[in-house]
Amino acid sequence: MTRPLRVAIVGAGPAGVYAADILTKSETPVEIDLLDRMPAPYGLIRYGVAPDHPRIKGIVSALHRVLEKPEIRFLGHVDYGVDVKLDDLRHHYDAVIFATGADQDRALDIPGIDLPHSFGAADFVYWYDGYPEAPRDWTLDGEEVAVIGAGNVALDVARVLAKQADDLVSTEIPDNVHAGLKDSRVTDVHLFARRGPAQAKFTPLELRELDHQADVEVIVHPEGFELDAASEEAIRTNNQVKTIVKTLQDWALRDPKHDTARRLHLHFLRSPVEVLGTDRVEGFKVEVMELSGDGNVRGTGEYETYPVQQVYRAVGYLSSPLADIPFDHQTGTVTNEGGRVLDLDGEHIPGVYTTGWIKRGPVGLIGHTKGDALETINNLLADLATIPKAEEPSGESILRLLEDRGVEYTTWEGWARLDAHEKALGEAQGRERIKVVPRDEMVRISRSE
Structure with a gap:
């Protein structure tokens, strides 16, 4: 392949970010879009861990460093199954990894x-x-x-x-x-x-x-x-x-x-x-x-x-089922083998993968997610010769699709604006940060140039 491998990762929590990090460290040139239904990144670190937890800051700092990598782009406020479907992602990316966690x-x-x-x-x-x-x-x-x-x-x-x-x-x-x-x-x-x-x-x-x-x-x-x-x-x-x-x-x-x-x-x-x-x-x-x-x-x-x-x-x-993806309701996981998503006949759906809690179930600590991601990425890289190539792989093509559908997506730069805004709210009260809660307000602040 003369161009970088284009990968969409659905879910910008620890599982998705770790998968992106491992991909960037491989010998394969990559361009990765991390899509999340929330306007802000970090998944359960922002919305699933008690606010007084002593390790939050360290984990956020580590995830932040990964998301700053030039090969990675964050696209928030994009709801898989509503704003984009599996066929859309396979049209614009060579591979898709689902890392939507358990909610x-x-x-x-x-x-x-x-x-x-x-x-x-x-x-x-x-x-x-x-x-x-x-x-x-x-x-x-x-x-x-x-x-x-x-x-x-x-x-x-x-x-x-x-x-x-x-x-x-x-x-x-x-x-x-x-x-x-x-x-x-x-x-x-x-x-x-x-x-x-x-x-x-x-x-x-x-x-x-x-x-x-x-x-x-x-x-x-x-x-x-x-x-x-x-x-x-x-x-x-x-x-x-x-x-x-x-x-x-x-x-x-x-x-x-x-x-x-x-x-x-x-x-x-x-x-x-x-x-x-x-x-x-x-x-x-x-x-x-x-x-x-x-x-x-x-x-x-x-x-x-x-x-x-x-x-x-x-x-x-428990994880929530995903549109167009086989789901095992007994285990609450996407049907997979080593992170390769399987169809109803037990065959790998080419170019479609999963990692994190939706892959293995909600057990273990955040750090255990790295092992999941490594297995999934190793299998993805082993499949490169058989993965179907995206028809429209340019980074701009998926943005045009979102804009044509009226999706007000947010970006990493937008998160920087929201992050600064929340810290300013906190500073006014002598606090480190006050979290903005309403989704429309988060989007407005993130998208304001």
Whole structure:
């Protein structure tokens, strides 16, 4: 090929950016367009991680350096399946990589889960992260709330629910989020994990963050704090598990303070059974579990009820299906083999690939996405001889298509304008940044020359 390989990557979060970075480091000359339905880049780093997370800045800086590369172009506010279809992308690019992540809450099939004031974690995360399509208002009118889950998202949700609103002023939270948290009546947050402490899915850093909050006491309840043979083996062979269990043990043994405005309770070996209530959430019923010796759990037939007024389920994310792309609803992933997207007959659709959570499911940390991207890009490069060449591969041709369709796309230069605007809003209040929430306002600021 005498010209650079033209690649479209749908999704400008970590998965898409890592794939672009690996492509630019290959021996193949490339031109890459990162398309995203949001007017701003960074995906879940902007809209899926708690604003007080200590590693956000470092990750954003790394992604920023990649997006500044001359081979990469950002095209925001372009909605795949609405503004452009698969045939459009294959007409203008030699290869297409889908990296759209996981944006929906996994269901939890228990009675009462659909009662008013029972929420999916993603909805709450989108609210406090200022996602343009999330509700602007959130009522925290219950004194006791339950969080279901033992992963990092569950810890983020529990921490934000327990946090004092003014402790988040230094972050980029929008004003409406600060106001909502300021009006919170929450006094006790209960986090319920189905398995034991050695089987928790959160990481030591996220766990320790719970104990760094002003006027919040973390209470590890000894009932359910059990270790079996499999737990002891995990502690012996895995430093992360060892650190988590040691931290939890230290917290369980310390004397209670009884002098904080809020408390964050950690309950292990408690499996969700039912959300109680008639017109809204009035309680939460769990079954007491026991370890079975091999790291699994079994029910004891003993039940407990907690008088909570809100429930947040953080039991996993799911990806949304994509137009014209085979999707496995069982796993919540695009049907693929090593990142090569497969058709209904199990054959590779030439030039079409996937990476990130929509490829492998929403498991692992952000850094694990690099391994996904490497596998996908290696397979793409191995397929170069058989990939159909784009009919209109010029960088201008896709822009003409978008303009002809009236798509008000945003660019990397536009993001620089929005980024500066948000920082200026923050500076006026002595803060690092205040996030702009409305999509039309983001587009207007980004496109204003």
